[in-house]
Amino acid sequence: MHIHLSGIHFRYQRDPVLEIPGLDINEGRVTALLGPNGAGKSTLLRVIAGLERPASGEVTIGGRPIRNARDASSLVAYGFQESVFLGGTIRKNLDVALRLRKLPAEERKSRIEDLARACDIVPLLDRKADHVSVGEGRRATLARTLALRAPVTLLDEPLAALDAPTRESLLSTLPRLLREYASTTVIVTHDRSEAVRLADDIVIIIGGRVRLVAPRQAAFSNPPDEETAAFLGYHMLDTEGGRQAIAPGVLQPGPGDVSFHFQVETVLRTPAGHEVLGAIDSTRLTVHLPLGAAIPAPGATITVSAPSSAILQFDSASTPAR
Amino acid sequence: MGQLWDGFVEAIRLIFTLDSTVLEITFRTVLVSGTATLLAMAVGVPLGYALARGRFRGRNIALGLVYTGMGFPPVVVGLFVWLMLVRSGPLGDLELIYTRQAMVIAQFVISVPLVIGFTAASIQSLPPRLGDLLASLGAGRIRTLVYLAREARLGLLAAVMAGFGAVISEVGASQTVGGNLEGETRVLTTAIVLATSRGQNEQAIALGVILLSLALAVNLLLTFVQQRPR
Secondary structure, X not given: OOEEEEEEEEEEOOEEEEEEEEEEEOOOOEEXXXXXXXXXXXXXXXXXXXXXXXXXXXEEEOOEEOXXXXXXXXXXXXXXXXXXXXXOEHHHHHHHHHHHOOOOHHHHHHHHHHHHHHOOOHHHOOOEHHHOOHHHHHHHHHHHHHHOOOOEEEEEOOOOOOOHHHHHHHHHHHHHHHHHHOOEEEEEEOOHHHHHHHOOEEEEXXXXXXXXEEEHHHHOOOOOOHHHHHHOOOEEEEEOOEEEEEOXXXXXXXXXXXXXXXXXXXXXXXXXXXXXXXXXXXEEEEEEEEOOOOOOOOOOEEEEEEOHHHEEEEEOOOXXXX | OHHHHHHHHXXXXXXXXXXXXXXXXXXXXXXXXXXXXXXXXXXXXXXXXXXXXXXXXXXXXXXXXXXHHHOOOHHHHHHHHHHHHOOOOOOHHHOOOOOHHHHHHHHHHHXXXXXXXXXXXXXXXXXXXXXXXXHHOOXXXXXXXXXXXXXXXXXXXXXXXXXXXXXXXXXXXXXXXXXXXXXXXXXXXXXXXXXXXXXXHHHHHHHHHHHHHHHHHXXXXXXXXXXXXX
């Protein structure tokens, strides 16, 4: 189902948290709400789910206005960031969720078994919900959310605070699970790599405002302003009349389209070569050296360069001049 | 020591001979304190929930007042209710002073802050997003309250125990608004005070044993319900 937001103003006490004149989230696609901590992403997700009421503005899902959680409950499945369970077993928790959606017993049983297999929580089903680890809780939350098979699935930071192997395991399973069990999906994340791996479309939110809405392929190449560029990992350099943004990972040792003097501070050995930590003017950044490249000494100044297509120029009003 | 032993023997005699006066006082005690506790639960649980979950101006002040009320001296509550219900008071026309209803009102006022406070604390100790989860799953307000009450039942039963324990054992308010009228408003605590003042120590001890047994029985029952495995 298509999600439409218009004129959303949300304040916490007196501070503005969200100012969104308009936003459309496309039906049948996975959309990542990407932004730094405190950007208002989770609040936006809660507004969509009717869990928060904005001071003004309207949310519709499939054309139906959402004024509260009750309006949204038959359309939305919400996966909370924290492990939120009732007392009792994981099976009971999944069953309660499906019972509140008024599903008959046979259907509930079948869905629980299906999602338990899909989310790899079969051994957890009869374990008390307060006796599962964070990672197991995330899988159980995902199973409960997807078991609802709602037209819209909302996932709030489904991979946050997980250890690296658990995160990687869930990150690799999630796209398949979403394809099989979810339709329109909105995922909140602050991690660019997660957004790239999970989403079809990316919405970047900074300071409560939507800065960019783009398909995944285009989201990282055209940041509309300095803040967005900095959040996307661009290296920001002061220039006359504005600032220059160098795309992440494009700097190479040696001269090229646009060259810079790079002051070497530290050289770190990595499995793929060397990471050289240093600075261009006062901007600290890292340059990757492939295996076999000459290793500069700390304190030395070397020439590094980037293709001109990977450099954006922002004028003093923070709009790209390129 | 001998007097204490004599008191126990007298208590057993009164209980097992089904002494009509003792039975009547005990029954009245349970009726008055039980009614007050039930009313306090009916009012206090929703209010405690609202204080725990609500986001409104003055919430912290309201919580502070409730916590202050939890330690209110019963005799002061009794005095307040007496001033309201006495014939010359604002509610004097209701003619409730020196009746069981007046005692229920006073005991209600004593127990309701305890029920509100314990309820608010137990609801606040639940995961903060539990209400949101239930709302997002489509549970209405009543069903959400029922699920949350089930989750917080340890605290809620503690609220019942605290409320009932406070009113069944208080004497000041019952004496002030009930008047300790024989056959009308005499309850175990006021009867104990009277017996002691008359020097009927064995009877006072006997009534004390009955009161303690009653409180113990109610609390044991609630504890078994509270600690039942889920």
